[in-house]
Structure formats: structure tokens, C-alpha cells
Amino acid sequence: MSETITSDEGTLIQESRVWQAKGWTARVIKNEEDDGWAVAMYKDGEAEAALIGPWTMGRDKKNPKPLDHNAFNTLVKTASEFVRRHEQQLHASLNKSLMLNADDTDYKICLQIIPDEDDPHAYLSAFNNNGEQIAKIKVRPDFKLNPSSAAKWLEQGFQRLD
Structure with a gap:
């Protein structure tokens, strides 16, 4: 299934290996380390993937399972949570405080x-x-x-x- 849609976000691609919506792009890519597949999640405007994880093989055990609306929503939730935790960790490492009584x-x-x-x-x-x-x-x-x-x-x- 391949679909290009226009929304408030602009023109979005929604295909079996690339899916865009909600400020994110998911790309199914060949896993360089083995025979499997991975999915990379990119936040709009960022050159580096925010999250890369394993992706499921399709029924033929050769090609990747196609992206769909439900899978994409799960990936967005996971990637958003990962980015949020990273930002919290960075903030905590750059901002320290303590209470002192005198x-x-x-x-x-x-x-x-x-x-x-x-x-x-x-x-x-x-x-x-x-x-x-x-x-x-x-x-x-x-x-x-x-x-x-x-x-x-x-x-x-x-x-x-x-």
C-alpha cells in the first residue's frame, strides 16, 4: 500500500517502508549487522535518527513487514518517550541544586x-x-x-x- 496524503503538516508519505505523520518519519532499513531489518525514527527537522530498533520480518521471512497506521503510532509513542527521557537526563546533568540552611x-x-x-x-x-x-x-x-x-x-x- 502506498499513499501520499496532504494534511495540515503538508504532503506526507505513507508507504510500506516510509511513513510520515505527527512530526515524525519512520524508515524501514536493512540491518547492517545481520539479515534482518530495522526501523529508524526521525523527528522532523533532525538529520540523525532519534531511535533505531529492530523491525519484524514479513511472512516470506525475507522482506520487512510493511509499516501501517497502528505500528507507526506505536513507534511515535516509543520514540517520543525516548527523546523525552534523553532531554530530562540532559537537563538533570546540566542543572543541579541543593538546599542550605544558615x-x-x-x-x-x-x-x-x-x-x-x-x-x-x-x-x-x-x-x-x-x-x-x-x-x-x-x-x-x-x-x-x-x-x-x-x-x-x-x-x-x-x-x-x-
């Missing part, structure tokens, strides 16, 4: 790493009980935020760390 006041100390190719750096910020930012300084991207480094910064009055 003089009966709670402070939230945050480290935000900016992985810029030309100028990687980070920002260390302090927030009071009301969530208001009370200090922010630029630090090295390899700055280690821990209770000890946060306490030292607080003791120095949130001044620049050297």
Missing part, C-alpha cells in the same frame, strides 16, 4: 551549566525562602556544587569564588 534561613543554591562550544561556563545562583534570586555569579563549567562549596559561597556573602 542563620535559620533556607537557601536554594543552583548550578546551571552552559555547554557552549566556544565559551563553556556555568552560573551559580542563590534563592531565598520566597524564591527570589539574591545572588548570581559566573563560574567554571566544571564547578562542583556540593554542601561544602555552597556553604563556602554563603560564608563569603555570595561573592565571586576564586
Whole structure:
């Protein structure tokens, strides 16, 4: 079955080995590592596949099973979840925070790493009980935020760390 449809997303291909919809494209490809098949999921606008996984053989045990609406929807759900988890993991690795108490006041100390190719750096910020930012300084991207480094910064009055 081969179909080209026009929707709000533009012209979409829906064929046995290529299926487009919902901002995604699924491509059934030959698995280079064995005699089987794989499916690669591409998010619109991305050159690299977001997810590549095994694909089922057809009844002839030689050609891949054709893509269809239900299979595509399952692939979109799986690929979207994979991308979401990856984004959460990246966010967590670039953003750290801890709570610190001094003089009966709670402070939230945050480290935000900016992985810029030309100028990687980070920002260390302090927030009071009301969530208001009370200090922010630029630090090295390899700055280690821990209770000890946060306490030292607080003791120095949130001044620049050297």
C-alpha cells in the first residue's frame, strides 16, 4: 500500500517502508549487522535518527513487514518517550541544586551549566525562602556544587569564588 496524503503538516508519505505523520518519519532499513531489518525514527527537522530498533520480518521471512497506521503510532509513542527521557537526563546533568540552611534561613543554591562550544561556563545562583534570586555569579563549567562549596559561597556573602 502506498499513499501520499496532504494534511495540515503538508504532503506526507505513507508507504510500506516510509511513513510520515505527527512530526515524525519512520524508515524501514536493512540491518547492517545481520539479515534482518530495522526501523529508524526521525523527528522532523533532525538529520540523525532519534531511535533505531529492530523491525519484524514479513511472512516470506525475507522482506520487512510493511509499516501501517497502528505500528507507526506505536513507534511515535516509543520514540517520543525516548527523546523525552534523553532531554530530562540532559537537563538533570546540566542543572543541579541543593538546599542550605544558615542563620535559620533556607537557601536554594543552583548550578546551571552552559555547554557552549566556544565559551563553556556555568552560573551559580542563590534563592531565598520566597524564591527570589539574591545572588548570581559566573563560574567554571566544571564547578562542583556540593554542601561544602555552597556553604563556602554563603560564608563569603555570595561573592565571586576564586
